[in-house]
Amino acid sequence: MYGLENISAHNGWAITFVGVTIVFTGLTLLCLSIGQLHKILGLWENKDTSITNQDRKTLTSNAANAFPKPVMPVKDLETIAQYKLIVERLQQPFSLPKLLDIAVKIGLDRPHSTINTLLVKKIIVPDGKGYFIWTL
Amino acid sequence: MPSGLELLKSIDMFSTFTQEELEKIAPLVNPMKVMEGEILAKKGYRARTFFIVIKGDFLLSFQNGKAITLHNKGDIMGWSTLVAPFEYRGTVIALTNGEVLTLQGQEFYLLLQSESALSSKIMNEINSIIASRTPYHEV
């Protein structure tokens, strides 16, 4: 047997209807009882209002956040000049990852921390659109 | 080295979390030292680890050459661990030696199943950061 005949022969419609009813009844009852549970508990005793949003003081100050920056590994002026040359080639505003990439490729000493120092000293500043500007 | 819990307490993002909540998160975070030049995440790779800066400076580079730099304690990286398609949107490079807290995406989702309110709190903190960085990695 196939099709609607098989469904009817095995009470498929009745099983489906009753089954759906039972599932919805069970979960609706659970939904209604849970919905009242917190109200009943609130009536039973003083509701615990110590909601867990107590203020915390940060344990470190902003000064601690400014962790000592590494010392520049090369003489300042010479380093600045080297990076300025690369930036001129890239044109402004430039891509900082590209600057880093070129600095690595041409073998400049410790390019990562050098670029960081240039950022900290605001010689390189972000333009707010994901690119950077040389300010010196 | 301070424990995970002590480090969490010192981060602004977790300033509104209770001791109990921090104690639940602490086992999931691991402090990790990073070296200058180290790549923590690569664009397009499967995002499995989420990072919170403790100290150090980091470069996040996105497509089209765009980038941002992070210098402050509590800055986050690798949020794609928690958001589809679970691929890093940018490459993270350490500009200086530093330290980060790591959180594995898989463990975060287990936390989700067992502590949904806490997970909601974490995601609310991260959401605003996700929104601010979206313009950089969109084409």
Added chain:
Amino acid sequence: MAQLFLEFLSNTGFALADYRHLIMILTGIIFIYLGIAKHYEPLLLVPIGFGILVGNIPVFKGLGLGIYEDSSVLHYLYMGVTSGVYPPLIFLGIGALTDFSTMLARPMLMLLGAAAQMGIFATFLGALALGFAPNEAASIGIIGGADGPTAIFLTAKLAPHLIGPIAVAAYSYMALVPVIQPPIMKLLTTRKERLIRMEEPREVSKKEKIIFPIIGFLLCCFVAPAALPLLGMLFFGNLLKECVVAERLAQAARTSVLDTVTILLGLTVGASTQADVFLTPQSVGVFILGAVSFGIATASGVIFAKIMNLFLKTKINPLLGAAGVSAVPDSARVVQIVGQAEDPNNFLLMHAMAPNISGVIGSAIVAGVLWSFIG
């Protein structure tokens, strides 16, 4: 000596294998690949995939090696599946792992879990229409509950000869939830609906979380007593978790017990998919109907949410309906992903956990109902 050597060769897998074994071995390897390389439900697909390899090594019948031979080790391990022992133990672990507070904070979302179970009944009717017997049709329909332990539990009771294909279909589709659900969700919702932001849920007290498993167990099992083994263990596990005083037991339930049973269940279910049992036209029917079941379950949940919105002042995001498909927490994650595709700041994951978890309860109730009607 030559005779002995020839006899040995004739007993090796190379001599006994045919193309069906190769198909199943390839299937097992694909499952393992999906689990390890693609991270699709690795905790399920890796044991099942390896189990498929175990079950499809060609062996000489009568040596007590195969899973269907009475005296074999695999057969004894498989008894946990056929007797229905493993699924309740898994539910114990799930209960000890899951936080019901999002559901307690917004009980109305439970109805989405109920709606998603329509997929089970629609597929039950479809399977009957295709000529399956009622016990088989019920076992196939339960795939739409997206709950592996529930599917295995019911099938073990009603149609044990279909455990292999039904379990493999159920777990495969659970792993493919991120692929199956999003197109259906996008088709049935408008952009405006997908952008709906949910209200922050209220705080749920510890007392509520402790009382809920007791009330939930009593209420659900009074309504559907046949769901007792599954729901009893689910709520018991949750009580162990929430009461705090039994944390050691809760810890054992959600780690060692859950992991051990998952290994044994996955391995033996995989091993039960022997080529001669699995590669049949019936199995093809099971897989097709299983996919239909998932699709209808997703659609039912979403449509019910839209219907609810006709009566609600504060609308709910209809995407949450898809989370009524009880693949926890994957379908909740899918809701998050689809919602965030429209609005990156719309964080639906927590809200989706409510229908997700109620879907587990709903599918267990349906299994109990079908078992009591047809068993």
